[in-house]
Amino acid sequence: MSEIINNSQKRKELLKHMILQLHSGEAPELVRARLVELLKSIPYDEVVEVEQELIWEGLPEEEVLRFCDIHTAVLDGHIDQSGARSIPAGHPVDTFKMENRELEKVADELQQLFGIVPYLKDKEVKDWMIKVHGGLNSLMDVDKHYLRKEYLLFPFLEKQEITGPPKVMWGKHDETRELLKTAIEAVSAEGQVTAEEVRTITDMLLVPAVQAVIDMVMKEEEILFPMAMDKLSDDDWYHIYQQTMEFGYCLYDPQVEWKPEGISVSDIEYGIKGGIQLSTGSFHQDEMEALFRTLPIDLTFVDKNDKVKFFSMGPDRIFTRNRAIIGRDVRNCHPPSSVDIVDRILDDFKSGRESTAAFWINFKERFIYIEYFALRGSNGEYLGTVEFTQDLTTYRKLEGEQRLLSYSKK
Incomplete structure (x- = not known):
């Protein structure tokens, strides 16, 4: 027995075998009993490695997603976190965990409301539903929590070749969002709802939605966060920290700023080396050229000195x-009859009186939309003007909706 407990590879092989047993239909309680008997507990990083290996070996991500909750139930309470790194106050993971505490408070309040459902009378239903609706609305704030994982944390894990577990977890996020949305719709129903109907709604819709949020907390804190702390550098975490405010916080407002020692904002490079660096990413030159060739608009940029750049x-x-127009005064690029309009736009943009100007014309039997925007720096200073021109002829003919994939023929 000790050769299994003390051997990482054997532990992972056994866990992999047990997970495959679950997928083949083995009863979760039997698998859990074997896990406890043979392994006692398993380190968090090995759980991630096993899941990733199973996906690499051909187990479909959809299959892992389908059985994800069963995996969680079997492993709950038997994941060893003794080797996990400590988390400083204000660190992105600290914020995630503090948000989880707030989510748990709301979930606990909702579960207490669910607990009185068997005794609920028809005349009490309306007030009960109002309280539940408020709690579910609060839980829906978890969307910001999930978005930060999806768009800030997961990309860094993927750089470490940890791709399967984030995809599975993203799938669970979407399931939870849908469960919460459906639950909110259920308690928002107009008209008279009976206590008996509430009992059905609670069992079928409300309890699963709240449980999905609770289960994700366990997945994060026992597996995802300890593993991410091991894999990501302070530079990576500072990337995440700097961009967190773009998504916002979930039921919690951090009061402590975090900054790892020896790192300044200027030390953080966004994107890939050797490219054109921007504040939100980067391009190689050929990528940027292709982007501008592909956009369904024509773009012209004039700098603050009125030169076409x-x-x-x-x-x-x-x-x-x-x-040939590069470096030319923009006034010389227009017919004399329209120079006064150009001057007025530039003057209004530079003074700050206006920031946009739009025109639309019929040109060669096409409907053309032209819009000018003032470009301003972070302090509001005028940097130049950009012209966008777009042919809207086809778009003006659209009616109804197109929700199914259909490739247009040009």
Whole structure:
């Protein structure tokens, strides 16, 4: 027995075998009993490694997602976190965990409300549903918590070649969102609802929604967060920390700032090396060229000195441009009859009186929309003007909806 308990590879092989037993239909309680008997507990990082290996070996991610809750139930309370790193106050993981505490408080309040459902009378239903609706609305704030994982944390795990577990967890996020949405709709129903109907709604919709949130807390704190703390560097976490406010917080407002020693904002590079670095990512030059060629708009940029600095060159450009206009005064790029309009736009943009100006014209039997935007720096200073031109002829003919995939033929 000790050779299994003390051997990582043997533990993982046994856990993998047990998970496959679950997928083949073995009763979860029997598998859990064997796990407790043979392994007592399993380190959090090995749980992630086993799940990733199973996906690499061909177990479909959809199958892992389908059995994810059973895995959780079997492993709950038997994951060894003794080797987990400590988490400093204000760290992104600290914030995630503090949000979980708030989610648990709301979930506990809702479960107490569910507990009185068997004794609920028809005349008490309305007040009960109002309270439940408020609690579910609070739980729906978990969307921001999940978004930060999906768009900030998961990309860094993928760079460490940990791809399967994040995809599975993202799938569980979507399931939870849908459960919460359906639960909220159920308690928002208009008209008279009986106590008997409430009992059905609670069992079928409300309890599963709240349980999904609770289960995710366990998955995060016993597996995801300890593993992420091991895999990500302080630089990675500072990336995440700096961008967290773009998504917002869930039921919790951090009061402590976190900054790892020896790192400043200027030390953080977004994107890939060797590319064109921007604040939200980066491009290689060929990628950026392709982007501007592909956009369904024509773009021209005029700098703060009224000189043409850039224009996009797509295959169907509406108004002719050539590189001879680069560095030219924008007034000289327009016919004399429209120079006064150009001057007025530039003057209004520079003064701050206006920031947009739109025109639409019929040109060669096409409906063309032209819009100018003032570009301003972080302190509001004028940086230049950008012109967007788009052919809206086809879009004006659209009716109804298109929700199914259909490739347009041009």
